[in-house]
Structures are given as C-alpha cells and as structure tokens.
Amino acid sequence: MRKICAAALCLAVLTVFVFSGCSLKKSAAPDPTETVVSIGDQKASLAVFKALYDTYLPYMQYYGQDPLESASSLETFQDWILDSLTGDIVTRHQADAAGFTLTPEQEAECGAQTEEELNDLHDQLMSYAEQSYSDDPSIPVDSYFESLVNSESEYYTGVSMSWEDYKAYYTAEARDAYIVTAYKDHVCREFVPSESDIRSWYETALENDKANYTDSPEKYKADEELYEMNRGSGEETYPITYVPAGYCRVMHIVVTPQGDLPKEYSDKLKRMEEIKTEYADLAFEDALNGTDANSAAIAALINEYMGLKEESDSAFDTYVEEARNKIYMAYGELESGKAFEDVMLRYTEDERVVGSDSAEGCEAFRVKGELISLTHEALEDWSSVVKAEFSKLVKGRYSGVFMDEGSYHIIYYASDEPAGEVPLELIHDDVEAICTEGVQNAQWDLIIEEWKKDPALKVNMELIRQVGLEDLNKEDE
Numbered sequence: 001m002r003k004i005c006a007a008a009l010c011l012a013v014l015t016v017f018v019f020s021g022c023s024l025k026k027s028a029a030p031d032p033t034e035t036v037v038s039i040g041d042q043k044a045s046l047a048v049f050k051a052l053y054d055t056y057l058p059y060m061q062y063y064g065q066d067p068l069e070s071a072s073s074l075e076t077f078q079d080w081i082l083d084s085l086t087g088d089i090v091t092r093h094q095a096d097a098a099g100f101t102l103t104p105e106q107e108a109e110c111g112a113q114t115e116e117e118l119n120d121l122h123d124q125l126m127s128y129a130e131q132s133y134s135d136d137p138s139i140p141v142d143s144y145f146e147s148l149v150n151s152e153s154e155y156y157t158g159v160s161m162s163w164e165d166y167k168a169y170y171t172a173e174a175r176d177a178y179i180v181t182a183y184k185d186h187v188c189r190e191f192v193p194s195e196s197d198i199r200s201w202y203e204t205a206l207e208n209d210k211a212n213y214t215d216s217p218e219k220y221k222a223d224e225e226l227y228e229m230n231r232g233s234g235e236e237t238y239p240i241t242y243v244p245a246g247y248c249r250v251m252h253i254v255v256t257p258q259g260d261l262p263k264e265y266s267d268k269l270k271r272m273e274e275i276k277t278e279y280a281d282l283a284f285e286d287a288l289n290g291t292d293a294n295s296a297a298i299a300a301l302i303n304e305y306m307g308l309k310e311e312s313d314s315a316f317d318t319y320v321e322e323a324r325n326k327i328y329m330a331y332g333e334l335e336s337g338k339a340f341e342d343v344m345l346r347y348t349e350d351e352r353v354v355g356s357d358s359a360e361g362c363e364a365f366r367v368k369g370e371l372i373s374l375t376h377e378a379l380e381d382w383s384s385v386v387k388a389e390f391s392k393l394v395k396g397r398y399s400g401v402f403m404d405e406g407s408y409h410i411i412y413y414a415s416d417e418p419a420g421e422v423p424l425e426l427i428h429d430d431v432e433a434i435c436t437e438g439v440q441n442a443q444w445d446l447i448i449e450e451w452k453k454d455p456a457l458k459v460n461m462e463l464i465r466q467v468g469l470e471d472l473n474k475e476d477e
Contacts, residue, residue, distance in 0.1 A: 032158030034417035036464055037086050038092045039457045044085050045465050047158035051082045053467050069469065074468050082464055087447060088180050090451040095183040113169050121170075122163075125149060131252055184444055191443045193435035201435050203422045209242040212420075217244035221371045221378040228364035229280070229352070238434055239427040246376055247417035249369035250390060251340055253330050253348045256407040257323040261315065268312040275305045286367050303353040320408075327408035340398055341366070363470040386411060 032047035060067055060077065067077030077252050102110065103473060129144035140415040146163070153161035157169060220243065258323050282294035330347035333339060345366065352370065355361035372382055374391055382390070386405040390411060393399060400414040424431065 004099070006401075030463055030466065032154075034460070034463060035458075036460045037082065037089055037458065039089055039454060040096065042093045042096070043087045045158055047154075047156060048465070049081060049085060049464065050467055051156050052085065053078075055083065057468075057471075068472050071472060074472050077464070078464050078467060082459065086452060086457070086459070088177070090448065090454065091180045091183055092176055093454075094451055095179055098183075100179070100183050100186065102179065106182055108179070111208065113178075114174040117174065119169060120165055120386045125152065126455050169391050170324045184440075188440035188444055191440045192435075193432065193439045197422070197435050197439065198431050201438075202427075202431055205238065205431075206241040206421060208241055208250075213240075213242055214246040217246060218378050219246050220247065221373065221376070222380060223370055225362075225365075229362045231364075237420070239265055239430045241422050241427070243417055243419050243422060244376075245419040247371050247373045247419075248395075249414040249417060250372040250382075251369040251412040251414050252350050253327070253344050253410040254350050254351065254407050255327045255330070255347065256349055257320045259319070264320075265312055265315045268308045268315075269331075272305055272308050272312070275301050275308075275432040279305075293369065323408055327410065328357055331401050331410060334398055334410070340414075344412075369412070371417065 025190060032045065032050065032230055034046050034051050035043045036046050037044050057067060057077075067074050071239050084176065125148045126141075126145055128148055132144040133141045136466075149163045150160040153159065153166040161169065220240065224240050224243075227239060230237045279298060282298050282301070286292055286294050286298075286362065326347060330343050333343045333346075345354065351359070351361065353361045353365045361393075372387070372390055376386060381387075381406055385402070385450070386409065389399045389402055393411070393413040395413050395415065399410055402409055
C-alpha cells in the first residue's frame with residue numbers, strides 16, 4: 001500500500017502543458033477533480049495523481065534519479081506513479097467483485113489508525129493556525145484553521161472542504177487504502193516459500209555478511225541494532241548471519257536531571273575561569289618581580305572564587321538532586337541482590353530500551369542488552385567515558401554510579417556476543433518471514449498485471465502527461 005503523504009499545506013498552482021511529439025504546448029489548467037484512472041466504481045482524480053507526483057518527486061531527486069532530466073524521464077516517472085495508483089484501483093475493484101469485507105478486528109484497527117492520523121492532522125493544522133494568529137490576531141484562530149483545511153482538502157481532492165467533510169473524505173480514503181493491504185494479504189495467504197527458498201536466502205546473506213563484516217566489523221553494531229529495533233515493524237531490515245569478533249552486550253541504567261541550570265550558574269562558571277586567568281597573571285607578575293605587590297588582589301580573587309564555587313556547587317546539587325537520588329535508589333536495589341534487568345526496567349530513562357510516547361523500546365535491548373565494543377569504533381557509539389567504565393568490568397558485574405554528558409549512569413556487562421556464523425535455526429522464523437514476503441510480492445505483481453488487462457480499465461493519459469510539464473520547462477530555463 002502506498003499512502004499519500006501530507007507534505008505541504010498549500011494549494012498547488014497548476015500551469016499545465018500538453019506533451020505532443022517533440023513540442024510542449026500550453027493548455028488551459030485542467031479540472032483537478034477529473035478522473036485519470038477508473039474501473040467500475042473505483043477511480044482516482046487528477047488531484048490525487050498530482051499529490052503523489054509532488055510527494056515522490058523530491059525523494060527521486062534526492063537519490064539521484066531526477067524525473068525532470070528530460071521529457072522521457074518525466075514520462076517514466078508519470079508511468080511509475082500511474083502503475084502504483086492503478087494497482088490500488090484494480091485491487092479495490094477486484095475486492096468489490098469478490099464480495100471481500102473487512103473483519104470486525106480489521107475494521108477496528110483501521111478505525112483506530114485513521115482516528116490517530118486525523119487527530120495528528122488536526123493538531124498540526126491547528127498549530128499552524130495558532131502561529132498565524134500570534135502573528136496577526138485580527139483574524140480568529142478558527143478562521144485560520146478553516147482556511148488551512150480548505151487549502152489542504154483542495155490540494156488533495158480539487159475541492160475546498162470543511163473540516164467535517166474532509167474528515168469524511170480522509171476516512172473513506174484511509175479505509176480504501178486499508179482494504180488494498182487486507183485484500184492482498186487475503187489473496188496471497190496461500191503463497192509460502194519452500195525450505196529450499198529459505199536455505200537459499202540464508203546462504204546468500206551469509207556470504208554477503210561474512211564479506212561485509214570481515215572487511216568492516218565496525219558496521220555490525222549499527223546494522224544489528226537497527227534490525228533488532230525494527231524487527232516485525234515492516235521496515236526493510238534483515239537478520240545478520242555473521243558476527244565479527246570483538247562485541248559484547250551491555251545493559252544500561254541512565255537518569256538525566258530535568259530542566260536546565262539557571263543562566264546564573266553558567267555565568268558563575270565563566271567568572272571562575274576568568275578568575276583563574278587573572279590569578280595566574282598576578283601571581284606570575286609577583287614571581288617575575290620577586291614581590292608580593294599583588295597579594296591583596298590575589299587573596300580577593302581567591303575569596304571571590306571560593307564564594308562562586310560554593311554557590312555554583314549548591315545550585316548544581318539542587319539541579320541534580322532528584323536524578324541523583326533516583327540513580328542511587330537503583331544502585332541500592334542492585335546492591336541488595338536484585339537482578340540488573342529488573343532494576344533497569346524500573347529506573348532507566350534510556351528510550352531505546354523502555355520506549356517513549358512516540359516509539360516502543362527494543363525488546364532485544366531489554367533482554368540481551370545493547371552492543372558495545374572496545375575494539376571497534378561504530379558510527380554512533382558509546383562515549384569514551386562509558387567505554388572506559390566498561391573496560392573495568394568482568395562479565396556479570398555492574399559499575400558504580402558515574403556521570404557522563406550530564407546524566408548519571410550504571411552499566412552491566414551482560415554477555416559476549418558470539419562471533420562467527422549465526423545458525424539458520426536461530427533466525428529461521430525471521431528468514432521465513434522475509435522469504436514469504438518476497439514470494440507473495442512476486443506473485444502479487446503477476447496478479448496485478450493480469451487485473452490491469454481488464455478492458456474496463458480506463459486511463460486518461462492526456463491528463464497524466466500534463467503533470468510535471470511546468471516543472472520540466474523550469475528545469476530547461
């Protein structure tokens with residue numbers, strides 16, 4: 001399923017050309033509500049096609065495949081969008097013809113997802129409206145919000161809608177998108193890989209992984225942790241089949257003080273550094289001249305420094321008090337004999353482990369720990385302080401409380417990462433899932449191509465070929 005991404009909150013101004021032979025001719029702007037592809041009761045408008053064009057164009061350009069390089073590359077890009085859109089259209093048509101319906105569980109899931117998306121969209125538009133109101137309070141916030149909804153809806157549908165009407169449209173579109181995925185799953189459920197397919201995938205991956213991580217073992221940490229964090233999420237990651245030597249697992253309790261230190265604190269620290277310089281200059285002058293002419297000034301500086309240090313230490317103690325108490329409560333539980341994993345889950349603020357409001361934590365990190373190496377330097381790695389503390393540990397032991405980058409830490413040497421080939425049996429289910437997706441996608445592509453041969457399928461290529469011509473002309477200027 002490919003979803004239209006609401007990447008812009010403005011009207012698309014269409015100055016359109018018609019491509020004919022080798023010439024580009026100006027034409028009146030077409031009606032964005034006109035249908036570009038249809039079959040039976042299913043159809044898609046020019047506005048939807050244009051929104052897909054606007055969404056994918058910057059991605060293609062970012063990855064070095066600019067559809068605006070030439071008229072032929074633009075046509076290829078238009079055909080790619082059309083292919084995607086047509087696939088969804090014919091799938092919904094076939095689902096209707098087959099009498100396919102969502103289960104109550106699927107309806108509930110679809111409804112919950114759509115409600116969450118609409119809430120996010122509402123909050124996003126309202127935040128823009130509130131910003132506009134703060135810039136110009138002569139217009140009510142609700143009017144700004146209504147204007148944004150009008151623009152948003154007109155961009156994606158060709159029709160300016162109220163919030164309630166746009167919610168209804170969005171809900172229907174979201175359900176259609178859900179049906180496409182659900183019907184694909186229904187049709188493809190019978191397609192499964194053979195054990196030979198699974199073994200073949202594993203052997204190819206093992207050969208590649210062994211070469212990759214033998215040459216560049218420092219890449220393993222990022223690749224393996226990315227897989228562990230995204231496992232089962234549908235992201236394109238796969239299990240690593242070969243582990244280079246030199247990796248361990250570390251569990252991590254981190255607690256960070258909340259809020260910020262007052263500006264007065266940094267001002268005091270800055271003044272303390274200035275005092276050190278002034279002191280050195282005066283002391284050097286006295287030493288050079290063999291006198292104590294600056295002794296009174298030096299004494300005053302020392303008194304000022306000690307006063308500032310006492311005040312800044314007090315401010316820092318107040319700032320970290322809650323976090324410090326929390327980390328030492330965790331340390332006390334460890335000292336009483338409680339399992340590190342249990343204490344970690346109660347106290348750590350490491351979002352990679354316990355998650356956050358926007359993302360779940362990683363199960364593998366909770367059970368096995370995160371990867372660390374004293375041999376390899378990963379692109380995103382532990383700090384030198386954490387690695388130094390880890391180097392003092394033996395397996396099965398935890399560190400004392402230490403501070404690094406403004407947070408309190410306790411780490412635990414959980415295990416050594418077994419080096420060498422990862423047996424297929426350990427990752428069989430994951431490899432099977434990958435192979436199943438590959439088999440089903442291949443079969444689905446064949447099915448879609450057959451459905452596209454239906455003579456009832458109507459495509460307005462004249463309208464499609466107009467999309468992007470204005471951009472192509474700008475590139476040529």
